[in-house]
Amino acid sequence: MEFATILGIAVVLVTIAVFEGRQLRAHQRRERYAMITLCILGGILAAMLVYNLEMPGPTQFIETVYRPLSEAFEQWAEERSLQP
């Protein structure tokens, strides 16, 4: 099952890369590299998610960074709501 999903992801990405690569002109090397890098990044990320959907993501990162701020705000809002 997982193998089939990864095969599907690969097919989609190869289709995108071939379709876009054929429309680029020969001198647009920077665009070609950018496009292929983004495809590979997307493929790696998708394959990792296939095996572990609970993988820590950007939301966890943002929560860690802003934890002090959000805790302070929650406490402040709670104190306010306790007033009659």
Add this chain to the structure above:
Amino acid sequence: MIEKGKISSYQLGKMMYLAIIPTAILTSPGITFQYARQDLWISPLWAFTGVIVVLVILRLHHWFPGQSFTHIWERVAGRTVGRTIGAIYWIFYLYVNGIIVREYGEFIVGAFLLNTPLIVITGSIVLVCAMAVRGGVEIVGRFADLFLPAFIVLFLLILLPIIPDLNIEQMLPVMGQGIMPSITGSFVLQIWFSELMTISYLLPYVHDHDKTGPSIWLTLIAIILTLLISNLFTLLLLGDLTGSYTFPFLILARYINLQDFFTHLESLFMAIWVLCAFVKICVFYYVTVLGAAQSMGLSDYRPIVWPLGFLLTVFSLWVAPNYQELAHAISMSVVFAMLTMFLVLPVLLWFIAWLKTSGSRRSQRSDDARSLRGSSQ
């Protein structure tokens, strides 16, 4: 310039209106109610961030006409810093758009298409949006033109039939605990007002600059009014129950029953939601693609539309394992992240640019003075 298309100021305004309203109508009454209670309809009036962001962005655009946000950073803080910040911005836009796509998918799956896998719904909207984005900013602008009248008609069709059932006593006492609960409640709403920062990426493609200011301010006022009306109607119909629903406005649409004949009008809301979410995802997707192309120094943004669309679909799954965790993050830490990116950094950029321009103006003035003195001698 990467993009050759042009849009009008009013198209920009319509795009931003449709890019902010849909998710705001959907989730804001529930989240605002937690803090503001019966004052939740006052909260949209505290649009501090919207006003600050619009002032700052219009000012920046006045100083650097025809430059997008990434380019202004490059001009002000140097090439390396500018490109790094540009890269952080497009990755953040990708993340935010991932949240939007996920919200769209969760709403459709949770309310209408109960048995469809989430990935089918998110994948198909990203597919459609990728086609529109590949067409350029003009296409997205025309979609906004096309969908705004439909949105207004459908919105009124939901609001008008429930007017007889509204209970005006639900909103009493108005400001019973003073002004603070409504301001606390507006905290989460600041996300949507700060999203107006997106105009910074689109302003270089506007062809009638004299109308930009009025049209953006009109957009902000329209957003505030729409949120005020939708929050007020939700409150007057549902009262204390508002906070217990994830999507209170959907309940409003379900409630409509005219003579046992017009029922199940939530399909209207679904129509609104799909149309507006399409424009919203397109605008954010377009800005992601444009920002990525600019910060990587590409000559054309079209080759990276599809790869970024694939990344967007992956991000929509990656943002959170389930909707509850996502909703909690949206109401707390994501607000701070968005305020940092969409409010603090633009204000910082404005401040640095102001220091630099006023510095250069001062030195220019002293040069003038010196030359004047020189000529008089």
